Amino acid sequence: MTVSKLVFTPLSYTGWGSLEYLTPEIEKHEAKRLLIVTDPLLQQIGLLDQVTSLLDSQQLPYTLYTDIVPEPPLETAEKLVHYTREGQFDLIIGVGGGSSLDLAKLAAVLAVHEGPVEEYLNLTGIRPITKKGLPKVLIPTTSGTGSEVTNIAVLSLDSSKDVVTHDYLLADAAIVDPALTVSLPPRVTAATGIDALTHAIEAYVSVNAGPTTDGLALQAIRLISRSLQKAATNGDDQAARTDMSHGSYIAGLAFFNAGVAGVHALAYPLGGQFHLPHGEANAVLLPYVMGYIRKSCTKRMADILNALGGNSSFLSEKEASYECVRRLELLVKDVGLPAVLGEYNIPVTALDQLTEDAHEQKRLLARSPLPLGEDEIRAIYQAAFDGVIAEPE
The missing domain is CATH 1.20.1090.10 (Dehydroquinate synthase-like - alpha domain)
Known part of the structure; x- marks a missing residue:
């Protein structure tokens, strides 16, 4: 008989208006230094306001990191991980499509590790992931990647792609609110x-x-x-x-x-x-x-x-x-x-x-x-x- 191993994100909120559960999740972790990792386009079109206004209303301070590009290359990941290590954040919030979410969970985990991201890649890496890292909440604004419930971060290399993968990359909470996808072209x-x-x-x-x-x-x-x-x-x-x-x-x-x-x-x-x-x-x-x-x-x-x-x-x-x-x-x-x-x-x-x-x-x-x-x-x-x-x- 075949045995299946099943792994799921510890906690998910799904449904219209589920974004309201973000602040209780932050309070649960007693987080004081929040880092929001997001696509700059979301800030430009005002979609990010739905997240930041919620935090502002609760007087929760946060830092925005928007140096994100689609299909992110290794260099983009390296810069974010360095920024996260230097910033001494205590909770990461990923908002956006798969690229933003992948980078957010990668930064959360590698913030407490040493060495470049390249050394953790699946095909060529030499370092193991040994620590859970910072807590992370992932909020998709597209209906596609499923990144909010996976343990994988995908990065573009010169001619193909590779991944960093470990169960520590799983979100502490995923918030899947369809209202955030309405403005998607x-x-x-x-x-x-x-x-x-x-x-x-x-x-x-x-x-x-x-x-x-x-x-x-x-x-x-x-x-x-x-x-x-x-x-x-x-x-x-x-x-x-x-x-x-x-x-x-x-x-x-x-x-x-x-x-x-x-x-x-x-x-x-x-x-x-x-x-x-x-x-x-x-x-x-x-x-x-x-x-x-x-x-x-x-x-x-x-x-x-x-x-x-x-x-x-x-x-x-x-x-x-x-x-x-x-x-x-x-x-x-x-x-x-x-x-x-x-x-x-x-x-x-x-x-x-x-x-x-x-x-x-x-x-x-x-x-x-x-x-x-x-x-x-x-x-x-x-x-x-x-x-x-x-x-x-």
Whole structure:
């Protein structure tokens, strides 16, 4: 019998208006020196005011750190960790998308460690994480990354990505308030939503999937698939925004425990080499990866089809798996995201290096239900370049 190990963030608040629980969490830790790690855009558009006004009303002093960029490079992380070590803060609040949240939890943990961030990387690091670090509260403003409930911080390197990962990176509390996502632009809503959908789908077909993650993944697929277009079209749709926030959160719980695989492994080099936003990199690859591995998980693909709103009752598993891939293709197009690599001006000459870098993502590829070596990875990239779903011989 297979044994599943399940790990979850100690405490979460979810639902419209849940931001109000931030001040009790700060008081619980008796924190006096707060550091808010956030994207500068959130400050510019006034979204951060919802957080800072709450702190101001309780006369809680804080410092803002906004030297954050999307798909953060190692240098950005190094600067933040140095700043946190020097500042002697006693609680970190991460506000924003995946980049801000990843950097916030990384800073909270490495603030009490020595040495550069580079030495803690998964693929090349030489130092272990040994201390829990500062308490941290994570508040997502997108519905996509699930970073608020994972133990991973993703960083961009020269041509790909690597992670720092340890259970000490888990938030002490996650606050998932859909009201904070209302001002998200349509394209960002679409990309982060497909990112969350990818988390759920890859968790469901992962070799590490189990009954608990299966339930989480399928519910996330249901919530996201029924609401993504609505949220992208009308950002003020409260029901759609709520579905997306809950779907992203639940997908995060699923993939944190079951893992993601081929889509993410191939997406990382697209972000590293061509600076594609992570959600868009996942979106442009999702139908092609799932089309390629389809034969290895037809029953689960049929289940995904049903969760997407389809009906496999009168289809064979093989037919249902094809229909599942077709629906994923349509969904990516319907929310206005590019469907082929050429739309990002990625040349065919880049596919060999992309393949080489993706093949190094052993941690992710190990979870694929179909083994993906260099030949298979190259075929998927070629399919995404040509716009034709490929399958293994």
